[in-house]
Amino acid sequence: MSESLLRVDGIQTFYGPIQAVRGVSLDVAPGQIVTVLGANGAGKTTVLRTISGVLDPEHGQILFEGRNIASMPPDQVMKLGICHVPEGRETFPFLTVKENLMMGAYTRRDTAGINQDLELCYEYFPRLKERQHQRAGLLSGGEQQMMAISRALMGRPKLLLLDEPSLGLSPLLVQQIFGIIKRINQEQGVAILLVEQNAHIALKTAHFGYVLEVGRIVTADPCETLMQRADIQEFYLGQKEAGVRGQRRWKRKRLWQ
Amino acid sequence: MEDAARLLQLVVNGAAAGCIYGLIALGFVLIYKATEMVNFAQGDIMMLGGFLAFSLIAHWGLNYWVGALLAIVITAAFGYALDAVVLRRVIGQPQFAVVMLTLGLGFIFRAGAGITWGYDSVGFATPFTNKTVNLGGLVLGQDNVSIIVGTVILCGVLFTFFSKTRVGVAMQAASQNQLAAYYMGIPVRNIFSLIWAISAGVAAVAGILLSPVSMIDVNMGFLGIKAFAAAVIGGFGSIPGSLIGGVIVGIVEQLAGYYLPAGFQEVTSNVVLLAMLILRPQGLFAERMGKRV
Structure with missing residues (x-):
């Protein structure tokens, strides 16, 4: 080290x-x-x-x-x-799963890279793709955790x-x-x-x-x-x-x- | 037949007044949702927007549309600065401090406007003043129609902004979960100031749309009290609710003015508010999910 x-x-x-x-x-x-x-x-x-x-x-x-x-x-x-996945998930409950993930990429401008990372997250957590148009507040705890991790990943x-x-x-x-x-x-x-x-x-x-x-x-x-x-x-x-x-x-x- | 036309006319006039209440209420709600502050100076910001438009159009002789646009932009910039310089400092202080601060700001704005523009009512020529439209036998003032159309367009624009643009969605995100928004790299403080700018801009639109119907004067900001009722009726925190609440207050007020003895018109907004608080205290459009703690 x-x-x-x-x-x-x-x-x-x-x-x-x-x-x-x-x-x-x-x-x-x-x-x-x-x-x-x-x-x-x-x-x-x-x-x-x-x-x-x-x-x-x-x-x-x-x-x-x-x-x-x-x-x-x-x-x-x-x-x-440095992307932080906070304790207790901290979702944006009234935004859809996809909007939540896109917020993770708020600071980025490279559309192609963002879409690529979005697909990557959906590949890691296929459940999120099924739920992408649902409000995050309606997800189960496990799905919210998946979303929170993915959202942080979206910031590369x-x-x-x-x-x-x-x-x-x-x-x-x-x-x-x-x-x-x-x-x-x-x-x-x-x-x-x-x-x-x-x-x-x-x-x-x-x-x-x-x-x-x-x-x-x-x-x-x-x-x-x-x-x-x-x-x-x-x-x-x-x-x-x-x-x-x-x-x-x-x-x-x-x-x- | 006569009665039906009369009623319809009253409803349209009421809806027009209600749109103004709704726009001010919208400003209350936007700021409340984002920062949990209630801006009691919202009506006075509308007054400032109206006076600015008056200066630009009547004094400087600008074209109505150019002058109006400029007044909206300046008022919005003023809203941004107000948050960045003053209100940002009271975040985290007791709710009471915010109430006192915004009430005090309202006094300052009224005094400032009185010094700058005088205490007389003023008005300026608009493309809608003293004109009428004839809709299938129903004669309506263009001023009232312009308020309704203007409100609908503005709402469409705001809706698109909040649901489709990156910054708009970030505003929603920052309102829903401030901490998480910080973690996403969203500059939350600037976003909140931008929300203040939008609220002030919307208030300016209300002031400008209102100017052909009623004159601009220093105390027009007290409309904000009725708008506050509208916001509560809509379920403080709901954007469509605030507009619908405004329209309800406006229409009830017009009808009361016509059908009830003199004096009732002034109190109806509060009567509707009290009825609402008794029957459905969460408002018409309360959000179904509470804030998670």
């Missing part, structure tokens, strides 16, 4: 007086899938929002292709090639920020969506920063993982290594050694604390 696409360097972000991110640093190399794991309220979403410019960090730098984007507004950040991102794509989806649909995420990464070469609570699938999909706890990065390793670690297995993958229930719950501390 010598040349990184995105380098987040010690950012601290506040919601009013409350500090949500306490100095997070992470790197995303071109073409890499990086995942950030963490429990509720660990600050995962805040990290993504800070990167995409909705929140400004009080301290720290965010370098994208060597440029500091820490204080840029979100529409400028998007123009540089260099880096895709995915915030909890598994939220509220059935296990089967989660498998399907993560399959497509992997394909997008391989076929389009898009780097992906993935925030997930479903650590199992995130570690299987990503190349490199960070673990975030109460606003701090507590561990960083390639995903294969993370999957083998006992603490990760216990606290994020929910695997337990047989017969040590009491000990597991009360006695053992997390290694990094």
Whole structure:
């Protein structure tokens, strides 16, 4: 990871007086899938929002292709090639699916390229093509998630920020969506920063993982290594050694604390 | 027969007045949908548009169409600047602050117009003044017909703009989900200012269309109160609703003026509003899906 696409360097972000991110640093190399794991309220979403410019960090730098984007507004950040698939989909409910997707390409002028990408999205998610003239508000949760990912792809991102794509989806649909995420990464070469609570699938999909706890990065390793670690297995993958229930719950501390 | 013709004439006149209410209501609704602000100065912006057209046409001697177009463009630019300089700053403040601010702006506009153009009523010659059209025995003033036709054309243009153009769809998108619009790289602040520009431009159109029917004066902006009723009747937040609400208020008002004792005409818009709030508080065309939180 010598040349990184995105380098987040010690950012601290506040919601009013409350500090949500306490100095997070992470790197995303071109073409890499990086995942950030963490429990509720660990600050995962805040990290993504800070990167995409909705929140400004009080301290720290965010370098994208060597440029500091820490204080840029979100529409400028998007123009540089960072597309954000927000938590909870955030569709335009009264626009049709196709109009939603076209909004993803708002900043682009190349009609031929846009149509090509539209077909690409329909190929990844054929369901969207069937529903293209329906209002987005009428789609199911899974379809909305497909649409949100496609809408971000329409901006031809260099880096895709995915915030909890598994939220509220059935296990089967989660498998399907993560399959497509992997394909997008391989076929389009898009780097992906993935925030997930479903650590199992995130570690299987990503190349490199960070673990975030109460606003701090507590561990960083390639995903294969993370999957083998006992603490990760216990606290994020929910695997337990047989017969040590009491000990597991009360006695053992997390290694990094 | 006589009665039927009379009634029809009243309905047309009412519809014409209603179109004006509808256009102002449209301005309320556009801004409300986008920014959740209610612009109580909307009627006064219409007044400014009317006075501008008066200056350009009667003072500077411009051709009616050129003068009208120029007045609309200037008013729209004024609307853009108003948002970019003043109103953008109160986004996120309590609703009350916005109400006070726009009411205050209305006072400033009225005072400014009074200083600039005086407190007398003025008018200017239009191609529609004091002319009539004869539609199968029904004699109608061209001024009223021009209001209705103008409103229909304007609505067609706006509809096409909002549903077909890239910026128009982006305006809808930014109104529906501001955060997502930012993520798409849509410059939301500029889009909102553009919506203010459109609202101001529509208000100017209303002022200009109204000028052959009633004179332009500093207090014509109080029509905005009736337009507000129209917007609520239409289900604040619905564009067709605001126009239909306007037409309903206009027609009821005309009929009340003719058939009921003097004085009733002035209160009918509020009576219709109260009836609406009791019978169907969400308005005629409430949006079926609420905003997701």
